[in-house]
Amino acid sequence: MRGRREGTSHGSSGTAAMWLLLPPLLFLILLKTDFLPQVARFRETGFTKVADEMVPKVSTLGSDGARWQQQSHDTVKQEAAKDVAAPIISKLTCNFSNIHSDICIMEGDLRIHGRSASVYVVSASTFRPESSTITVKPYTRKWENFTMSRIREVTMRSMPPAPHSFVIPPRCTVRHDVPAVVFSTGGCGTNFFHALNDLIIPLYITAHEYNGHVQLLSTDYEPKWVAKFRPILAALSLYPVIDFDGDTSIRCFPLAHVGLESHRELGIDPGLSRNGYTMMGFRDFLRSTFSLQRPWATTISRSTGQKPRLAMVLRRHSRAITNEADAITSMEDLGFEVVAAGPEDVSDMSQFAGVVNSCDVMVGVHGAGLTNMVFLPQNATMVQIIPWGGLKDGCRYDFGDPALDMGLRYAEYEVTADETTLKEKYPRDHAVFTDPKSLHLQVWKIFLEGQNVTLDIGRFRELFGVSSKGLSSCKGSWEMNGRHESAKQHGSGGRGAVLWLLLPPLLVLIVLKTDFLPQVARLRETGFTRFKDEMVNKVSSLGLDSSKWQQQSLDTENPVSAKEYNQQNKILATNGAKDGSLINSDVGAQTISRLTCNFSHRHSDTCTMEGDLRIHGKSASVYVVSSSTFRPENSTTTIRPYTRKWERETMSRIREVNIRSSAPPPYSFVIPPKCTARHDVPAVIFSTGGCGKNFFHAMSDLIVPLYITAHEYNGHVQLLITDYNAEWVAKFRPILAALSIYPVIDFDADTTVRCFPAAHVGLESHRILGINTTLSRNGYTMMGFRDFLRSVFSLQRPWTTPVSRSSGEKPRLVFVLRRHSRAVTNEADAIAAVADLGFEVVAAGPEDVSDMAQFAGVVNSCDVMVGVHGAGLTNMVFLPHNGTIVQIIPWGNLKYPCRFDFGDPVPDMGLRYEEYEVTAEETTLKDKYPRDHPVFADPISIERKGKIWEVFLEGQNVTLDIARFRGAMQQVYQSITTE
Numbered sequence: 001m002r003g004r005r006e007g008t009s010h011g012s013s014g015t016a017a018m019w020l021l022l023p024p025l026l027f028l029i030l031l032k033t034d035f036l037p038q039v040a041r042f043r044e045t046g047f048t049k050v051a052d053e054m055v056p057k058v059s060t061l062g063s064d065g066a067r068w069q070q071q072s073h074d075t076v077k078q079e080a081a082k083d084v085a086a087p088i089i090s091k092l093t094c095n096f097s098n099i100h101s102d103i104c105i106m107e108g109d110l111r112i113h114g115r116s117a118s119v120y121v122v123s124a125s126t127f128r129p130e131s132s133t134i135t136v137k138p139y140t141r142k143w144e145n146f147t148m149s150r151i152r153e154v155t156m157r158s159m160p161p162a163p164h165s166f167v168i169p170p171r172c173t174v175r176h177d178v179p180a181v182v183f184s185t186g187g188c189g190t191n192f193f194h195a196l197n198d199l200i201i202p203l204y205i206t207a208h209e210y211n212g213h214v215q216l217l218s219t220d221y222e223p224k225w226v227a228k229f230r231p232i233l234a235a236l237s238l239y240p241v242i243d244f245d246g247d248t249s250i251r252c253f254p255l256a257h258v259g260l261e262s263h264r265e266l267g268i269d270p271g272l273s274r275n276g277y278t279m280m281g282f283r284d285f286l287r288s289t290f291s292l293q294r295p296w297a298t299t300i301s302r303s304t305g306q307k308p309r310l311a312m313v314l315r316r317h318s319r320a321i322t323n324e325a326d327a328i329t330s331m332e333d334l335g336f337e338v339v340a341a342g343p344e345d346v347s348d349m350s351q352f353a354g355v356v357n358s359c360d361v362m363v364g365v366h367g368a369g370l371t372n373m374v375f376l377p378q379n380a381t382m383v384q385i386i387p388w389g390g391l392k393d394g395c396r397y398d399f400g401d402p403a404l405d406m407g408l409r410y411a412e413y414e415v416t417a418d419e420t421t422l423k424e425k426y427p428r429d430h431a432v433f434t435d436p437k438s439l440h441l442q443v444w445k446i447f448l449e450g451q452n453v454t455l456d457i458g459r460f461r462e463l464f465g466v467s468s469k470g471l472s473s474c475k476g477s478w479e480m481n482g483r484h485e486s487a488k489q490h491g492s493g494g495r496g497a498v499l500w501l502l503l504p505p506l507l508v509l510i511v512l513k514t515d516f517l518p519q520v521a522r523l524r525e526t527g528f529t530r531f532k533d534e535m536v537n538k539v540s541s542l543g544l545d546s547s548k549w550q551q552q553s554l555d556t557e558n559p560v561s562a563k564e565y566n567q568q569n570k571i572l573a574t575n576g577a578k579d580g581s582l583i584n585s586d587v588g589a590q591t592i593s594r595l596t597c598n599f600s601h602r603h604s605d606t607c608t609m610e611g612d613l614r615i616h617g618k619s620a621s622v623y624v625v626s627s628s629t630f631r632p633e634n635s636t637t638t639i640r641p642y643t644r645k646w647e648r649e650t651m652s653r654i655r656e657v658n659i660r661s662s663a664p665p666p667y668s669f670v671i672p673p674k675c676t677a678r679h680d681v682p683a684v685i686f687s688t689g690g691c692g693k694n695f696f697h698a699m700s701d702l703i704v705p706l707y708i709t710a711h712e713y714n715g716h717v718q719l720l721i722t723d724y725n726a727e728w729v730a731k732f733r734p735i736l737a738a739l740s741i742y743p744v745i746d747f748d749a750d751t752t753v754r755c756f757p758a759a760h761v762g763l764e765s766h767r768i769l770g771i772n773t774t775l776s777r778n779g780y781t782m783m784g785f786r787d788f789l790r791s792v793f794s795l796q797r798p799w800t801t802p803v804s805r806s807s808g809e810k811p812r813l814v815f816v817l818r819r820h821s822r823a824v825t826n827e828a829d830a831i832a833a834v835a836d837l838g839f840e841v842v843a844a845g846p847e848d849v850s851d852m853a854q855f856a857g858v859v860n861s862c863d864v865m866v867g868v869h870g871a872g873l874t875n876m877v878f879l880p881h882n883g884t885i886v887q888i889i890p891w892g893n894l895k896y897p898c899r900f901d902f903g904d905p906v907p908d909m910g911l912r913y914e915e916y917e918v919t920a921e922e923t924t925l926k927d928k929y930p931r932d933h934p935v936f937a938d939p940i941s942i943e944r945k946g947k948i949w950e951v952f953l954e955g956q957n958v959t960l961d962i963a964r965f966r967g968a969m970q971q972v973y974q975s976i977t978t979e
């Protein structure tokens with residue numbers, strides 16, 4: 001630019017630069033000077049006056065009247081804040097997209113009433129469209145409608161504080177200063193697998209980060225469950241669990257979770273966990289909770305006579321090992337020290353955790369008892385005996401895959417048709433043997449409840465013979481405990497004795513009850529510790545986990561060969577992406593799509609989704625197709641994709657977009673349409689129906705939010721516009737083209753079914769003409785946004801350069817002029833005064849300003865922008881960094897709202913801000929109202945009547961006191977120039 005300055009014939013070189021930069025403007029100016037007598041005079045002083053007789057409607061559109069409504073709310077609340085509780089903006093975010101659970105997280109002013117299962121999310125935001133009530137069943141088996149039907153619903157009601165709401169949120173009777181976690185214990189009895197999988201691991205993922213400083217509230221409160229898992233609950237929370245349903249207090253919390261996060265069967269997906277939690281970490285947590293001594297299984301040397309220790313988990317009633325005594329003997333023969341545990345021993349969690357942790361191997365037939373593998377030391381081995389009936393995949397899913405994530409080794413022993421007691425009930429040509437999978441709808445009854453297992457000892461032994469080579473021992477840590485030396489009386493060395501010592505109450509029981517168990521005596525002689533087993537623990541054979549099998553049979557339709565499986569596991573074990581590994585070989589229908597919506601922001605509701613998305617503009621529908629076969633209630637979410645949520649009137653003009661979650665056929669009644677066009681980039685759906693072409697609104701409501709939402713895709717994103725405003729799109733095409741390399745789609749007219757891998761419905765908006773960097777996924781800033789605009793419009797000056805007064809250079813100033821309202825009646829004098837101070841002045845009327853691309857260049861060539869409050873000042877986004885904006889504030893106590901629009905956003909843009917507040921002497925209101933009128937005496941009363949727009953914004957022009965204005969501008973001049 002500097003290089004262009006030579007050759008100028010006008011007073012200052014800066015002006016000439018503009019001539020060159022903007023030939024069409026130059027043309028206009030030359031043609032129109034006769035209409036503007038005062039311009040001639042100013043041009044002599046280096047002032048370029050541009051055509052201004054036409055007033056574009058946009059900058060005075062009534063649409064920003066609504067903005068003023070909001071501002072008056074904001075100011076009222078500031079005052080009100082002194083009386084009642086501070087005006088908190090509460091946040092509520094829900095995720096309905098996980099196949100295991102729906103969860104909501106909220107913070108702010110939360111009031112929880114257990115008795116009515118209500119969470120009041122009280123927020124200073126005074127308007128929320130429709131979805132002001134969200135219902136969640138806080139349990140983690142969302143796909144099991146029978147289980148879920150027993151879970152109580154918790155309702156979150158978003159509402160403003162009194163007096164803005166008809167429903168008055170209740171007052172707190174108890175205040176907690178820790179977060180709340182609301183969940184249900186009504187789903188699973190005390191079955192250990194379900195307790196761990198459905199509740200304990202999800203509780204760990206959700207609440208462990210608070211390090212005990214969290215209040216647990218349980219709906220469908222099960223005292224037995226709470227009693228059984230008290231050691232773990234106490235490690236998660238310092239406070240007793242509250243029985244939610246019986247609680248009549250109104251408890252206030254700063255933060256709350258409703259529902260627990262759950263990622264997969266007996267596992268944690270570190271990638272989904274906010275804190276990167278892992279199953280290894282969870283096992284450390286359990287080890288600390290139960291004071292377990294052995295973090296690692298240590299390798300044992302056979303030659304030293306040490307024996308690896310093996311826990312044999314025994315079942316009764318079903319999946320029992322009919323020849324368990326022989327099986328145990330054979331393992332002892334191989335050199336193991338065997339600890340056999342019947343259901344009742346297993347059910348005493350704290351005791352049994354210690355037993356398991358003392359072992360190197362755990363063996364058992366598929367069943368809840370195997371869940372105790374969580375207590376095994378790292379590197380220990382878990383052996384699952386898989387009953388007859390094509391159950392391999394399901395069994396691996398429950399215990400095989402999770403074992404690997406836990407840092408355990410996994411082996412399995414699949415029972416043959418010869419080893420099942422089913423052969424006593426069914427002939428060998430029955431489908432039970434010839435085609436077991438055909439009977440999987442009855443898997444629970446036939447194969448899980450209906451068989452015992454008679455192990456082929458020779459074959460079983462082989463498995464152990466092989467794996468014992470790699471097995472390890474607990475000896476080291478037992479020596480450390482110093483307990484083994486008291487072991488004497490039992491034949492096979494110290495290990496069995498250690499257990500006696502460890503478990504004195506059990507010991508007594510065993511001694512008392514041996515007579516019921518003839519085979520035990522024999523086994524004890526060989527060092528086998530046998531526990532009482534005549535009582536059958538009901539929990540581990542409860543019908544509850546039958547529903548788990550339902551899901552599994554859906555998920556594991558395609559069997560994977562053992563070899564493939566092992567390969568998969570090798571790979572998967574390292575990348576941790578095990579979810580869905582067994583199912584994704586099928587058709588596209590097998591996608592698990594994700595949908596996350598945020599209704600908590602005061603500017604906009606947004607939903608983000610990924611997976612199998614099918615978008616039909618004509619019906620304003622987005623189908624989120626997922627292989628999840630069950631979703632409770634809320635399967636349609638409605639969003640009005642505009643960013644002025646608090647303005648009822650504006651929002652009423654915005655078309656609703658419906659997001660329908662559905663399963664692919666045949667699981668769903670709503671059949672999602674087939675794709676007719678496939679896009680391989682994300683979609684962003686938003687409305688241009690809210691703001692006309694008003695530049696302030698375009699920037700604040702759409703362009704900045706579009707930048708926040710879509711810039712990360714670097715152009716590889718498809719924009720779809722509802723309430724398509726062709727003029728708006730034409731005007732902002734340069735910016736839209738920089739955000740997306742594809743033409744914008746008119747959503748409402750679009751009959752194509754477009755499929756996308758990801759989509760945003762609604763735009764993120766943080767604040768007026770600004771970006772809150774911490775809320776932005778990508779840490780975007782207004783500086784970055786301005787860099788983006790500079791690149792879009794090829795603006796030359798990133799920074800203002802200091803001007804030296806002695807060199808005769810002049811800082812350049814653009815004076816943004818309005819017509820109709822908030823005009824400067826003596827603008828010629830004002831401009832002359834500023835020019836006199838040493839500025840080179842560029843005056844710009846509304847039409848110049850409205851030519852965005854041109855005017856962006858003009859503004860960027862300047863160091864200072866001056867103007868009366870109005871949309872034109874939004875052009876400050878084009879000023880170079882360190883530029884100065886001077887806002888002239890009209891009469892009427894408008895300082896706060898004017899700052900809100902154009903003062904507060906300035907520092908974030910890297911600009912300087914000055915303001916010039918007009919006095920009662922400088923407004924043309926004095927021509928209309930006597931000086932004792934409330935307009936002068938009590939302007940706030942006009943605001944209270946809701947007349948700001950009419951009286952102060954549309955109703956006045958400004959006649960600047962030139963001397964006063966000159967004084968203010970002189971300070972600006974001094975501050976941006978050097979000697």
Ligand SMILES: *[C@@H]1O[C@H](CO)[C@@H](O)[C@H](O)[C@H]1NC(C)=O
Nearest residue numbers: 144145146147148149150630
């Ligand atoms: C569970 O879903 C099945 C169909 O998938 C339906 O027939 C049954 O009524 C549902 N049960 C409940 C309790 O909703």
Ligand SMILES: *[C@@H]1O[C@H](CO)[C@@H](O)[C@H](O)[C@H]1NC(C)=O
Nearest residue numbers: 296297298299378379470472
């Ligand atoms: C655990 O097992 C792995 C793989 O077999 C081995 O490399 C590692 O040394 C073992 N860790 C311990 C502490 O024994």
Ligand SMILES: *[C@@H]1O[C@H](CO)[C@@H](O)[C@H](O)[C@H]1NC(C)=O
Nearest residue numbers: 317318320421449450451452
């Ligand atoms: C399994 O064996 C137990 C005895 O140990 C017996 O009570 C039960 O009925 C058997 N179950 C089946 C399905 O055979």
